Amino acid sequence: MTHRPAFRRFAFAFGAAFAVFYVIALAKNLALFTVYPSFGLVIWGTHLSHDVVDPALGFLAPAMYWYGWAATAALGASVVGLLAAALPAWWARRIWLGWLWVIPVAAMLGCVYLTLPWFSLDP
Amino acid sequence: MDRTIVATVLVIVHGLVAVALLGAITHQTLSAWASAGARPGSFFGRFRSVPSAAFTKGIIFLYTVTAALGAVVYLYFRVDIRPALEQANRWELLGFFDLKEHFIAIGLALLPAYFVCWRQPREASTRTRTALTSLLAFIVWWSFLVGHVLNNIRGFGE
Numbered sequence: 001m002t003h004r005p006a007f008r009r010f011a012f013a014f015g016a017a018f019a020v021f022y023v024i025a026l027a028k029n030l031a032l033f034t035v036y037p038s039f040g041l042v043i044w045g046t047h048l049s050h051d052v053v054d055p056a057l058g059f060l061a062p063a064m065y066w067y068g069w070a071a072t073a074a075l076g077a078s079v080v081g082l083l084a085a086a087l088p089a090w091w092a093r094r095i096w097l098g099w100l101w102v103i104p105v106a107a108m109l110g111c112v113y114l115t116l117p118w119f120s121l122d123p
Numbered sequence: 124m125d126r127t128i129v130a131t132v133l134v135i136v137h138g139l140v141a142v143a144l145l146g147a148i149t150h151q152t153l154s155a156w157a158s159a160g161a162r163p164g165s166f167f168g169r170f171r172s173v174p175s176a177a178f179t180k181g182i183i184f185l186y187t188v189t190a191a192l193g194a195v196v197y198l199y200f201r202v203d204i205r206p207a208l209e210q211a212n213r214w215e216l217l218g219f220f221d222l223k224e225h226f227i228a229i230g231l232a233l234l235p236a237y238f239v240c241w242r243q244p245r246e247a248s249t250r251t252r253t254a255l256t257s258l259l260a261f262i263v264w265w266s267f268l269v270g271h272v273l274n275n276i277r278g279f280g281e
Contacts, residue, residue, distance in 0.1 A: 007239070008239050008243070010235070011235035011236040011238070011239045012236050012239070014232060014235060014236070015232050015233040015234075015235065015237075016236075018228075018232030019232065019233075022228055022229055022232075026225065035198070037198040037199075037201050037202050038202055062201050062205070064198070064201050066197065066224050066228070067194070069228070070231075073232070097248060097251045098250075098251060098254070100233075100236055100240075100251055100255060101251060101254040101255050104230075104233060104258060105258065107229055108225070108226055108229060111225040111226070111229075115221050115222050115225070116218075118214050118218030118221065119214070119215050119218050121212070121214035
């Protein structure tokens with residue numbers, strides 16, 4: 001069973017682009033929406049807890065950005081994927097297939113770097 | 124139904140589906156890496172005798188279900204578990220957990236490419252297929268171990 005080349009190009013571009021956009025969203029805190037699980041509230045864009053409640057009570061309203069970061073990355077990656085699907089096949093063949101795993105690995109290392117502050121907090 | 128019971132049931136189902144995923148992706152990864160000259164009847168020989176591609180759809184299904192259940196459980200974790208870990212100054216655990224979430228999201232986006240690689244008979248994509256499968260296996264193992272340890276330290280229903 002083979003796939004349509006356009007879907008193949010979309011899938012490959014989407015996977016690699018998502019990893020890039022995800023690290024950018026994480027680094028810049030670009031969440032498409034923010035979730036407040038305590039209130040069952042979803043707000044468009046990136047909101048910090050002290051934007052929603054009194055700063056001193058921020059801990060009562062924990063904000064979650066992970067869903068929003070993933071949505072931001074999915075949106076960006078979908079655009080890149082659609083562009084890749086529209087490209088002529090000969091152009092796509094010139095791209096090294098290895099980028100498909102090299103880029104996500106680099107993005108994962110980027111995530112590790114951005115998470116390092118957690119490990120330097122005093123126990 | 125009680126909130127704690129719902130969270131506990133969800134995390135148990137999440138864990139069980141993750142075990143199935145762990146087995147499938149480990150099997151496929153080992154068979155992808157196993158030498159073609161593995162002695163028939165040997166451990167790796169038996170791995171290779173099972174058609175690896177047959178696992179692909181199952182792995183995609185299990186990964187998606189595990190990630191979806193994890194995304195729901197994460198809401199409970201953020202409200203009920205994480206504050207306790209913060210108060211206990213277990214920052215390194217929260218760091219490991221955040222990495223788990225990041226890796227899972229990246230892995231989820233790779234599933235369409237992973238599907239194409241395993242269904243694509245082109246010889247040129249064999250190396251990419253093996254690398255991609257290994258990457259997903261790493262993500263699944265990392266997530267399973269971090270989730271398991273974290274649940275042992277401060278799970279639901281306590």
